[in-house]
Amino acid sequence: MIINNSTSFPIFKKGQQLKSSSLTGIVNFAKSEIMDTRMYLEGAGIFYGLEVTIDQQNGAIRLSPGAAVTSDGKLFSLEKEIIFRSVSDVQIPLLTKTPTVGLLSTGEENHNKLVYRITGVDPDNPNGTPDARTYLIFLVMTEKTASEDSCLYGQDVSETSQTNTVQAVLVDKNDIDPNELKKWMISVSSNTLGDDPFINRFGYTEENNKPLISFAGFTDWGKVSDGFEAVCKAAEPLIATSFKMMYDQVKDKLGLDPVNPFTGVGNVLETLRAYVENGGGILYPWLYDYYRDLIAAYQELVSTDLFSYLSYLPAKDRFEQYISLGSIRGEQGVKYRIGLYRPPFADLSVNALQKPKQLIERLVYLVDTAHTRFQDATGFPPTTVGFTPDAGINRELSKRAIPFYYKDPATLAESWSAELTRSGRHSTIPGIKDDRDRSYLLANMDGYEFFRIKGHTGALIDPTMDAIEAQRRELHLPFDIKVLYLGAKDDMTQLIKERSATFSDLTVILEKIVNDIRCARTCSDEFEIRIFRRKFDRNDIGSMFEALVLLFDGTKDLDEKLRELCDSDNFCFDEDKTCCRSHLTSLYAVYVEYVRRKEELAGNLLFHLFAEKHPGIEHNGGVPKGGTLILVCGKTDPAFLSEEKKSSLVKLMLSDQAAGISMVEELGNYQVLADFCLPYTCCSDRPSINLVLQEAPPVALFSIEEQTHLPEGQGTAVVLKNESLRADTYRWTLKDYEGTVLKETDTSDINEPGKFELLVEDGVVFTITLTASREGMSSKYAIEMTICPQGKVQVTSNGKPVVDWDVSQQSELGIEAFPYGGSFAMVLKQNDNEQELDPTEYDINWKEDKEHLTLAIKQPQTGLYQLRYTFEDIEDCEKGLAILDIHTRVSTAPQPVPVNRDVSPSPATGHGAAGSTIDAAVFNKRILSYRSGVNAMSKEDDSLLADSRWADTKAFLLAGGAPEDLHTAYEKLQATLQTGFTKLKVAQKTQVIKLLIYATAYYIDRLVVASPDKVPAIAKKLIKAAGESVGAQKDGAQQWAQIWTDAGIITQENEKTVAAYKGLIA
Structure with a gap:
């Protein structure tokens, strides 16, 4: 029953004649009590379920099982899912109107009408006006009264029944008063708490009307004391106002004393602050800590569940007889779904009221300055240094140690922590007894993140330290x-001046300069006196430094200062003043360093x-x-x-x-x-150890669970098992041999396998990558798969399966192979003999398009070579072989070999030691050796195959084009090799320098052939930068000399050019 709201109901006596209103009154009374119980003690809104799913594809609305209570206490429940497929217009009483709404039903009679409202497109008239209205989905209770004749009362009397029905309807948002929607929100009580109290950090000030933290003015204790006093004074009215307001709000609900104990708190704190000020301010740091205790105690109190439920009360008219489940085309970010609103204390634990009471008792105790030691005549602050373990400066006050400035920590402990008091373990709180605090630190320090200190202020530094x-x-x-x-700063500088500061390394330097001056005998006998104002005295070296300060202080133009000194009478016997200027320049350097160190010293001590x-x-x-x-x-x-x-x-x-x-x-x-x-270690010679605990990152991992051939040789289907760890979202990616993404799928189900069809029409080499992610962290795992090409294998030269190759005229053979991803083997047939070549006897390299290759045989012989392109490593791949027949020969009358188009644009001729002609074959052989060297590196360390730096270098050595293109490609490669170089390990740096050497050698040879008579400016810049990188690396110059030499390539035309290149890299 509602207080101050009379509730009447019938009472029956024996023999009394019953009336219909009496029976109806009993029903209404019982119903009212049940609904009030739900609303006031359990809550209103959607308790669980009743989720709405809009199925646009099938034109349906799904409603899941669940339960809700209207704001006037009516219960709506659903045990099985309902699928609505139809809608019809009806008028029903809703809120303050009787609007036309869409009544949802499970039939099919008006299915297209529902589709129109869900999708906005009318299936019966697709080109018609789209429906862009926002519909709210309501559960509405309607009442229907019906009468029927009763045989008990004759013809003229009928029997009446009432039927309550809960129906799902679509309501146009425009038909609802916006004020009705606001009622769904929690109504906030008008007597909520005001702003929380706070105390500014030490150093708080304002400059140009902008608040900030600054320590610039704290040069003496008076200013430091004023800094503490300012922030404490500013906090006092905030503490007084918020404490009083808080108590007034909760005293009735918690049954507290009606007299507010926080009345006049501001005056009490002001009096305590004045006492500290009159004592010289030595206690200000502890007063600052005390104020922070008061604020922390307040914040812990108002953060309890009590205050979260005092902030609102239920209202019966918020959503009477209906529940809103959601919307169709609602505004972005707005959920038209009624939440669950619990009444005050519905979810509070049994201790929810006891804890706030205890926290208020603690706050009353703390704010009573009589319980503190600030005004004790003796014994405060303490004189014995001690440490108290503490859970951490940012923890709740009840989790922390009791500070030493409270008089009776044992009594305070009884209300310090509600949890420990309830369990009878409040005596274990640190800060009660010194010997117990020490035992805590000796037993287990893991639970403590802070060490309170006492007994140090006001004491001499020597015994304190x-x-x-x-x-x-x-x-x-x-x-x-x-x-x-x-x-x-001036005070510190003067102190150093007075005592003639000494720096041992500068002393040695200064003594050496003075000895050089004496030995050279180019300066006058008065030189030392003019500099140091007396003879140089190593036993008073500090004064010698200060004399340099007096001599050079204020110098803006050193040359002018030196000219002034050297030209003065009896200062220097040197006619051109060279030695004089040199000695003075050295002395000036000592002066500059001495002054810099004094500045640094002051900054480290003030x-x-x-x-x-x-x-x-x-x-x-x-x-x-x-x-x-x-x-x-x-x-x-x-x-x-x-x-x-x-x-x-x-x-x-x-x-x-x-x-x-x-x-x-x-x-x-x-x-x-x-x-x-x-909060960090900064100052001692002891190494700091910082332990940072981080969440373990996710790990991506998968395996091939199933692999089957597709019909008609289309390719291979794979099923992949996700074996990742510590992840909640997953992305599968399929790429072809060129890196083009063919398919991507996302899932959050680790048990959902990855499925891909690897089609031959996309190539035979694929990369499958799984990215596993969680909370901004991610991990990737990838495998490369090569499938059987199903007989579609080709290897040709100029499109032909048979080719003649004059190895005396051409050092490389261009070939084509399809598809990319197979392996090569080479066989030499001579007479009846057949011999398979070792892979080291020939080089075969793919070009960037992964369709063309170059073949070079290191020591070619005449005969028949067979180049076999195969996929035999793939299981059950019987149709994966193609053969190119290569007939090699040597011309009977050899001519100068034309330069390979990928090497240089024209032949290079010249003279050797005996004046012989040098043809382009020399350069071709050199370039092949560079390519072989890079390939050999990958065989020594197969990890290079996955290194983009190695791949880019190899691609550069295979590239052709005009000199302009060559400059651009080399500059780009040089930048690639230098990126992140300093972070590499020693072995990796050696590899990168070797790649740079091969690329630079190739670059120079190409340029010598293309421009034998000049060195392009861009080349000079790039090769000089490469030379600096090579020279800086240990054994770099030796490696360069082993790979590149000018032997055999110097001609009369290019002699100066080759020498210039050699000088740039030496």
């Missing part, structure tokens, strides 16, 4: 330590400069695992340091030990004022 280093060593804690100094170079510095009251603990120290009075301490400090700062914990030995009188941290 000793204590920190001792605990880090004893507990084997993984973090680094860095000491920084508060001060201005807090504000170091922070600029290391973004991410934060004050968190400790250090993350694997991070860097930064101790910021300073002094209140410069006289606080003795001269001995000053000297020791500066010497240490300028040594190799400056960055890290060794520095603390000479920082004894500096006070630790605050701690900061970095």
Whole structure:
């Protein structure tokens, strides 16, 4: 029953005469109670199922089994799938209207009408106006009352019955008031929480009306203290407002004290901040941490389930007597489907109310500053250094350790974590007792990602660092330590000046320069005095450096400065001033390096400069695992340091030990004022170890499950089994021998096999690739398949199966083979003998079109060669052989061999040592040796066959064309070989350099033949770049000399050109 809403129902007495209204009242009362129970205690909307599928191909709408409850509590349920195939127009009461809707039915009488609404195209009039309207699919309950005569009451009295029917209808979206659609959404309560409180990061400031984080001004403790004070002060009103508003919202629902305990919180925090300020601000870092605790406690409270359900309440008129299942042609991104709306606390666990109450109790405890130690007269901050293990700075407050600035951590632990309190294990929370914290770190550190620190602020750096280093060593804690100094850049520079800083390597250099000056005796006797303002003194080397600073400081034009010095009286005896200028230039270089190191030193020791170079510095009251603990120290009075301490400090700062914990030995009188941290190791000489756990990537893998021949020799059908790991989507790709994609299929079912038909008409070499993917990661696995060509094999030369080859006139034979993908064998027949040639005795290379090849026999003989092109390696491939008969001969009167068209455009002649003619056969033989060398590399390392760099080099050596094309091809290949070179392993680099040598040798020989009298400018640039790459590689020059030589190719015409090429690569 509804509160403040009277509900009446009949009550019967014995002997009472019954009326129809009484019986009807009983029914209505029971029905009302059932519907209210559903709506207020269980929820409304679609609970499960009732999914709509639009089947455009068959012109049908499918509705899956499921259940839903209307906003007024009526239950709609479906046990079996319904397929609607017809629609008819009817008028029914719906919402606030009685529109004409499309009543869906399972019959076929108006099938085309439904197709028209689903597809937008009228099957009876395809050229008619398309239906572009948006239809919503509703389940609607209609009521029908009927009367019939009853024999019990005679002729004039009838019996009445009511029938409720749930029907599926299509409703034109334009017939629905938009305000009715808005009712489907959850209605948000007007008294929701305001903005969450927050505290800005240390260093927050504004420049040019733009907020940012900057450490530039933090050069003394006063400014650091002001930085903490500013962010704390800004957070106080946010904390006060949000805490009070939150309590007012939940106090009635949780039965809390009506008096808001957070009233006046802002004043309490302001008073505490003033106390810290009056104490010199040394406690500001901990006050900052305390405010962050309060905000974290608030965020944990408002993130509970309690607040997600307080934000809305059910409304009975949201979707009375109907449920919307979806739409046809709905707006993109809009789902016209009613969700499931649960009432408050319907899904809350048994502890859902207990936990918020405990979290509020904890917040009340924390905000009471009397429970903190900030205003303790003694003992705070603590003086004993200690570490407390912590789950992590970004974890919920209840998961973290209890900070040391609370007075009674044992009492606070009882409300710190609701889960541990409920299980009685709250005493195990770190931060209660120091000895227990230490035992946690000795037992198992895996659950802790952060180490809280205490006992270091306000203490002298020397004993503090000793204590920190001792605990880090004893507990084997993984973090680094860095000491920084508060001060201005000028202060640090002056400190270094006062103590005459020393750099050992620069000292050696400076001494050598001075000795050279003395030995040369070209400068005046006053030279040293003019430079160093006294005689050079190696025992006061720091002052010597500072003298260089005074001499050269402010120099803008070095030449002008040197001229001014050398031309001055009694400065230099050298007439042309050459030696004088040389010595001064060397001294100037020492000055520049000395000043640079001083600048670098200041940036490595001053807090504000170091922070600029290391973004991410934060004050968190400790250090993350694997991070860097930064101790910021300073002094209140410069006289606080003795001269001995000053000297020791500066010497240490300028040594190799400056960055890290060794520095603390000479920082004894500096006070630790605050701690900061970095989330990474940055500063010590210890190697950092970063362990990153990543999800295992997917692995693509498949095997051939079935392979069958297609009828009439069309090809082969294959079925592939997907054996991939850790993937959820898969893509099958089929490519032909040219890399053209023939077919692609996608699936998310690993059990769905890949199926392809490999047709001979597309070639016989195919590549099948499976790409397995998951969450942006992917893996590929591919296999190459060669199928039987079914007798369609050819190998010819100029289209003929028999060819005569004069090997004295032509070093290579052009041939054609089809289809691509077979293997070659060669047989020599002489007289009655038949001998199969070893593959090393001849070279056969495919050209880029994979239809033409070149054949070269290293030591050809006269006779009959048979070149056999076969697919015999393929199982059951009986019709996979073709033979080319090659009759070789030697001309009786040999003529100069014409240059192969793929090598050069014209013959090259010249003179040798005895004036003999040099013909193009020499160049052909050289070029064949380059090709053989590249082929031999792949036989030594078969992995090169899959390397695009090797394939591109081989293609370049087979290419022909004009010199312009040659330049372009060589430049492109050079860029390919150099891409990613620095990331290769040593063996791979050696292979790439060797490929570059073969390509460059081929390029030069081609150019010598094409342009014997000149070196093209583009060639000079490209060959010089290649020479630098070859020379930089170990044994590169030796390899070049073994592969390319000018022996036998020099003529009177090309002599200067060959020498120029040789000089470029030497």
